[in-house]
Amino acid sequence: MPPAIECLLLDFDGVLVRYARHLRVRHLAAGIGCSAAQVQAALFDSGLERAYDSGMATDAYLQQLGEALQTTISIAQWQAARIAACAPEAGVIERVARIARSLPIAILTNNGELMARTIPLLLPTLADALHGRILCSGALGGRKPDPAIFTRAVERLGACAERTLFVDDLFVNVRGARQAGLQAETATDSRAFGKVMKRYTLP
Template sequence: MEIRLLLLDVDGVLLHYQRPQRVMHLAHALQRSSAQVQAALFDSGLEIAYDAGELDTAAYLDQLSEALQTHVDATTWLAARVAACRPQLAVVQRLLAIDERLPLGVLTNNGPLMAQVLPILLPGLHNRLQPRVLCSGMLGGRKPDPALFKRALQRLDVEARHTLFVDDLFVNVRGARAAGLHAETVRDGRGLGKVLKRYAIL
């Protein structure tokens, strides 16, 4: 078994993400209540639609602006997303210790704007991930759909049997396995270390 690509989830693996913090930050920036932001972004299904590629970024921001009756631009959106995240440093350290000959990539359930968050929060690791940062919204689907993993591997030009995928949610791990990838659940640096040793990557 030769692993030629390590594919990583973002929220819950590379980053610790707090949705309530994001909602509060956006509410403060837009002078709206947290309840209004929660309803417009999440309860409405808008975020899921963007994650699934049903809307492009311009349409997504336009619909969010309309729902909140104020202008929401990408800069404001990014600031709120960044404020709600912090790097999982133990995970990042283990990844940076991997031989640079092994490519690292990302497959996250997010719209394309999320790709702009990674260089801000993970500047050192981001260079190792390029140009293999894939958001589900770019591929027209969401994990755990096995078809999404297959489209991702086509984009990355690597075979499933040579790919190891890690995610904090087992449902996504199961979807990856259904698509033929090696896949494991990882939530912290210790867990990642065990997986890397099991696959003889570290």
């Protein structure tokens, strides 16, 4: 039997929402009047998004993105494109909302710090439970699956690693969490998520 869980730590993209990068690219391109190929090149092919996920400052990130696209990118435009690319997993969110009534929940995501402001807009029913508990790799100075990121995350949350359950859609991240001493499992849809919660006797 695994130890009793005292904190539920969740990945965002792939667990709480289905993320479609092409929709984000298309939405931002339409909003600023350029091609999707230009946005793809500026945001992803250049390595800019990964740099932001790894700790680049938001102002510098938006400035560099705007310069590459020869325009100004506002936070609101960035958020609108990110939101357009996310489809909330209703079954998972409902289950997490039930769990949050009796257990602390948190998010650990490989994203820049703007996602900490954007996730509550996507998950309004969880916003109160997640207040101050959305941890982005950009603010932690590294990315999953580095075990050090999980250690920093549980320290930030004031949690105990061996009593924290982490759920991600990628096994490579689950492996990193386990190396850091967390309980960790993979789930890629609502059914799989429910099975994991049942295994750990969470409501």
